[in-house]
Amino acid sequence: MRSGEDRLLEWLRGWLAKREGRAPLIGDDAALLPGRGRWVVTVDSQIEGVHFLAGTDPAIVARRLMAVNLSDLAACGAEPRFALVALNAPGDFDHRRFLKAFAAAARRYGVRLAGGDVAASPGGLVAAATLLGTLPARRRFLRRSGARTGQALWVGGTLGESAAGRLVLAAGAASAPAVARRAARRHLLPEPQLALGRWLSARRGSEGAAMDVSDGLARDLHRLCRASGVGAVVEAVRLPLARGFASLCRELKRDPLELALGGGEDYVLLFTLPADESPPAAFGATRIGKTIPRGVRLDVDGERRALPPLGWDHLAP
Amino acid sequence: MRSGEDRLLEWLRGWLAKREGRAPLIGDDAALLPGRGRWVVTVDSQIEGVHFLAGTDPAIVARRLMAVNLSDLAACGAEPRFALVALNAPGDFDHRRFLKAFAAAARRYGVRLAGGDVAASPGGLVAAATLLGTLPARRRFLRRSGARTGQALWVGGTLGESAAGRLVLAAGAASAPAVARRAARRHLLPEPQLALGRWLSARRGSEGAAMDVSDGLARDLHRLCRASGVGAVVEAVRLPLARGFASLCRELKRDPLELALGGGEDYVLLFTLPADESPPAAFGATRIGKTIPRGVRLDVDGERRALPPLGWDHLAP
Numbered sequence: 001m002r003s004g005e006d007r008l009l010e011w012l013r014g015w016l017a018k019r020e021g022r023a024p025l026i027g028d029d030a031a032l033l034p035g036r037g038r039w040v041v042t043v044d045s046q047i048e049g050v051h052f053l054a055g056t057d058p059a060i061v062a063r064r065l066m067a068v069n070l071s072d073l074a075a076c077g078a079e080p081r082f083a084l085v086a087l088n089a090p091g092d093f094d095h096r097r098f099l100k101a102f103a104a105a106a107r108r109y110g111v112r113l114a115g116g117d118v119a120a121s122p123g124g125l126v127a128a129a130t131l132l133g134t135l136p137a138r139r140r141f142l143r144r145s146g147a148r149t150g151q152a153l154w155v156g157g158t159l160g161e162s163a164a165g166r167l168v169l170a171a172g173a174a175s176a177p178a179v180a181r182r183a184a185r186r187h188l189l190p191e192p193q194l195a196l197g198r199w200l201s202a203r204r205g206s207e208g209a210a211m212d213v214s215d216g217l218a219r220d221l222h223r224l225c226r227a228s229g230v231g232a233v234v235e236a237v238r239l240p241l242a243r244g245f246a247s248l249c250r251e252l253k254r255d256p257l258e259l260a261l262g263g264g265e266d267y268v269l270l271f272t273l274p275a276d277e278s279p280p281a282a283f284g285a286t287r288i289g290k291t292i293p294r295g296v297r298l299d300v301d302g303e304r305r306a307l308p309p310l311g312w313d314h315l316a317p
Numbered sequence: 318m319r320s321g322e323d324r325l326l327e328w329l330r331g332w333l334a335k336r337e338g339r340a341p342l343i344g345d346d347a348a349l350l351p352g353r354g355r356w357v358v359t360v361d362s363q364i365e366g367v368h369f370l371a372g373t374d375p376a377i378v379a380r381r382l383m384a385v386n387l388s389d390l391a392a393c394g395a396e397p398r399f400a401l402v403a404l405n406a407p408g409d410f411d412h413r414r415f416l417k418a419f420a421a422a423a424r425r426y427g428v429r430l431a432g433g434d435v436a437a438s439p440g441g442l443v444a445a446a447t448l449l450g451t452l453p454a455r456r457r458f459l460r461r462s463g464a465r466t467g468q469a470l471w472v473g474g475t476l477g478e479s480a481a482g483r484l485v486l487a488a489g490a491a492s493a494p495a496v497a498r499r500a501a502r503r504h505l506l507p508e509p510q511l512a513l514g515r516w517l518s519a520r521r522g523s524e525g526a527a528m529d530v531s532d533g534l535a536r537d538l539h540r541l542c543r544a545s546g547v548g549a550v551v552e553a554v555r556l557p558l559a560r561g562f563a564s565l566c567r568e569l570k571r572d573p574l575e576l577a578l579g580g581g582e583d584y585v586l587l588f589t590l591p592a593d594e595s596p597p598a599a600f601g602a603t604r605i606g607k608t609i610p611r612g613v614r615l616d617v618d619g620e621r622r623a624l625p626p627l628g629w630d631h632l633a634p
Contacts, residue, residue, distance in 0.1 A: 005435060008412055016420060016430060024430070025399075031431040033399055033449075037354040043401040043432045043447060049439045082342075082350055084360040086403070086445035095325055095632070103333060113333060113341070114348040115360045115447075118322060119631045122366045123440010128403035130360060130432075130447035132350075314436045315412070 003215075004315030006223065027227065028143050029075035029211050030133070038135040040078035044069045048124030050314075051265075052188075053169060058094050059101035060188050061127060066105040068214065069131040070192035071267045075212040077142040077201020078133030080194070084115035088126045098127075109194070139201040146209035147228035147272040153289040154279070156196050156269035159217055160249075160256060161242040162187040163263020167252050179244035180251070186242070190267035196283045200271055210271040216264040216311020222296055224270060233297040234261075234289040234307060261298070262310025320532075321632030323540065344544065345460050346392040346528050347450070355452040357395035361386045365441030367631075368582075369505075370486060375411050376418035377505050378444060383422040385531065386448040387509035388584045392529040394459040394518020395450030397511070401432035405443045415444075426511070456518040463526035464545035464589040470606040471596070473513045473586035476534055477566075477573060478559040479504040480580020484569050496561035497568070503559070507584035513600045517588055527588040533581040533628020539613055541587060550614040551578075551606040551624060578615075579627025 002010075009027070016024040025031040030042035046065045048054050066083070073080050083106050087098065095118060103113050111131070135141055165187030168180045176184070193212075200210055209228050213220045217234075225232050239260045249256040272291055279285045289299070298307040319327075326344070333341040342348040347359035363382045365371050383400070390397050400423050404415065412435060420430050428448070452458055482504030485497045493501070510529075517527055526545050530537045534551075542549050556577045566573040589608055596602045606616070615624040 008416075008435065009433075011413065012416055012420075012430075012433070015417065019420065019424065020429070026430060026432060031401075033431060035354070035398075037352070037356070039354070039356070039449075041399070041401060041431050041447075041449070043403050043434045043445075045403045045405055045434055045436055045445075047405055047436055047438055050436055081352075082358070084348075084358060084447055086360050086362045088362055088364055088443050088445075096328065099325075099329055100332065103329075103336065107336065112337070113329075113343060114350060114358050115343060116326075116329070117360045117362055117445070118325060119362055119364055119367055120633075121364055121440065121443060123438065123443070126405050126438060126440070126443040128360075128362075128405075128434070128445040130358075130401055132356075132358070132449075316437075 003219065003309065003313035005313055008315060029072040030078060032135065032141045040073060040076055040133040040135055040141070041130065042069055042072040043128060043130045044072060045126060045128040047126050054124060058098035061125065062098045062102035063105045063189055065127050065129045066102060067190045067192050068267065069129045070109060070194060071190065071212045073131055073133040074192045074194045074197035075142060075210050075269055077139055077197045078135050080109050080111045080131055080133045082114040082132040083111050084130040086117045086128045088119050088121035090121060090124065093125060140206060142197065142201055142210035144209050144211045144224050144227035146207065147224060147230050147291050148207060149230050149291050149293050150275060151208060151272040151291045152275050152287050153232055153234065153291060154271050154273060154285050154287050155213065155240060156193045156283060156285045158240045158242040159266050160260035160263045161245060162190065162265040163259045164245065164248050164252060167254065179248050183248060187265065192267060193269045196269050196279065196285065199279055199283065205274060205277065207274050208272045210269055213266040213268050213270050214264060216262040217270065218261045218307050219309040219311030220270055222309040225296055231292045231294040231296055232289055233292055233299055233304065236298055236300045238286060238288045240286040264312045320536065320626065320630035322630055325632060346389040347395060349452065349458045357390060357393055357450040357452055357458070358447065359386055359389040360445060360447045361389060362443060362445040364443050371441060375415035378442065379415045379418035380422045380506055382444050382446045383419060384507045384509050385584065386446045387426055387511060388507065388529045390448055390450040391509045391511045391514035392459060392527050392586055394456055394514045395452050397426050397428045397448055397450045399431040399449040400428050401447040403434045403445045405436050405438035407441065408437060410442060457523055459514065459518055459527035461526050461528045461541050461544035463524065464541060464547050464608050465524060466547050466608050466610050467592060468525060468589040468608045469592050469604050470549055470551065470608060471588050471590060471602050471604050472530065472557060473510045473600060473602045475557045475559040476583050477577035477580045478562060479507065479582040480576045481562065481565050481569060484571065496565050500565060504582065509584060510586045513586050513596065513602065516596055516600065522591060522594065524591050525589045527586055530583040530585050530587050531581060533579040534587065535578045535624050536626040536628030537587055539626040542613055548609045548611040548613055549606055550609055550616055550621065553615055553617045555603060555605045557603040581629045
């Protein structure tokens with residue numbers, strides 16, 4: 001059931017733990033470095049043909065690359081500080097357009113560019129960014145492993161809209177209706193939930209897990225549950241969907257529930273809190289279920305069924 | 318005369334300086350982050366078909382990726398601490414072999430793995446690593462801009478052997494003589510000059526520039542001179558060459574001087590020192606010339622000619 005990617009990460013964690021004789025640094029959305037300054041680091045790529053269509057505006061790819069990395073820092077409660085980018089692009093690529101947009105996006109979040117590497121790539125565009133953040137005093141590093149049985153399960157925003165936007169873009173619908181254009185925009189330019197991550201990392205209690213939904217709610221929930229040693233039940237009726245999402249799914253001939261559970265690239269935070277605690281309403285987060293001792297389940301109209309780890313596997317055979 | 322890469326970097330530095338209203342962090346082999354901890358960061362990629370031949374053992378690519386990034390930290394005098402890797406590989410790639418070798422190489426240099434990202438790459442293998450190091454107390458951050466007229470110009474090791482090794486590998490010479498095999502090995506597995514960088518950054522005087530030779534001595538010397546606002550003259554007869562290099566070049570039908578000046582991927586340090594100062598002999602560094610007020614020149618048998626920026630341009634049209 002676990003993805004090729006999860007098996008690889010688990011093998012690597014085990015191998016490193018044995019070699020280093022201590023807990024590996026990897027396993028969360030970002031890593032908290034031991035030593036002074038409480039630095040938090042993460043790396044994520046955007047690949048032509050995988051994360052975006054060939055022909056996508058380099059400025060969009062740059063902003064998306066910044067956003068997906070910021071989302072990893074948000075998931076750990078860190079404040080973004082510095083960015084490095086490795087830009088491997090075909091000969092005719094507009095490097096300046098990409099770098100301007102990357103630096104402008106960085107600046108919007110208080111991030112300074114601290115390194116870059118450019119090389120010609122015989123394949124398509126492959127861009128990797130590393131983000132460095134810090135964890136201020138009295139802020140907690142948020143981990144996937146913090147969930148305990150009996151907590152409430154939350155998501156920071158609507159699900160499935162990004163995947164619908166990807167389908168809209170793939171269909172090349174130039175004159176799509178407003179709801180489709182909004183989905184496409186949501187897909188291309190996700191908003192990292194830094195304020196929500198900040199709140200989670202600064203709240204008084206230390207209970208709870210957090211991560212971002214990048215590969216699909218179901219797959220990422222499986223990861224959170226496995227890391228925490230708990231199970232979870234999601235109530236289908238509570239899944240937050242964007243306005244017009246159901247009709248857009250009809251247009252696209254897709255099941256809304258399937259896209260919400262496994263579409264991926266939502267870049268909203270998935271987190272648990274004690275049952276009696278809620279984030280401020282301004283964040284627009286939604287309680288979608290709760291943690292249970294074991295199993296990952298979906299409750300549809302009062303009937304509980306197993307929820308398989310639907311979503312992306314970047315190492316699927 | 319400047320490469321496409323250099324023009325891009327210069328444009329970006331100018332653009333950032335204007336936007337941020339202060340000196341950009343980029344421009345040296347690695348960047349010194351402002352704030353506590355004196356962190357030094359760098360990013361560098363290895364791309365199939367650009368930096369290594371298709372079919373190269375993933376373990377070799379991993380060790381090379383670690384080495385070229387360590388060389389950047391060495392050039393700035395930093396101590397390596399943490400590494401992140403973005404591994405974008407085709408479906409049949411042996412991720413475990415790569416990651417084991419990468420982590421083992423890291424460990425050899427006291428580096429811990431602090432992040433990774435894997436994704437399927439429809440093109441060939443593209444691997445980018447970010448290295449984080451620290452600059453200990455009483456150690457100076459080495460910059461390209463530290464050269465002044467009248468200093469001695471040094472390199473940390475032999476030149477051209479790596480490029481010869483690349484040619485040996487491209488020719489697919491399975492039963493090559495020992496000198497060719499050594500060149501191939503030098504090309505595949507460069508040794509980052511961390512000890513030399515440490516000495517340069519810890520010496521009492523603050524005069525002098527440093528960088529590593531990755532794109533060719535001539536091109537990188539042009540960069541050092543431009544950053545420092547000086548010129549340089551290199552004495553051809555002093556260029557350090559590996560044992561058997563001349564005969565290997567005859568085999569390869571290449572001019573040894575051309576490979577030494579522009580072959581690239583040598584990963585030795587290029588640095589300047591006051592004329593009366595030398596690194597300890599154990600480092601095996603060689604004085605190859607001196608800095609002058611302007612121009613980059615090559616002295617061949619007492620005749621001075623212009624030395625063009627021979628070497629790699631990763632953004633050549």
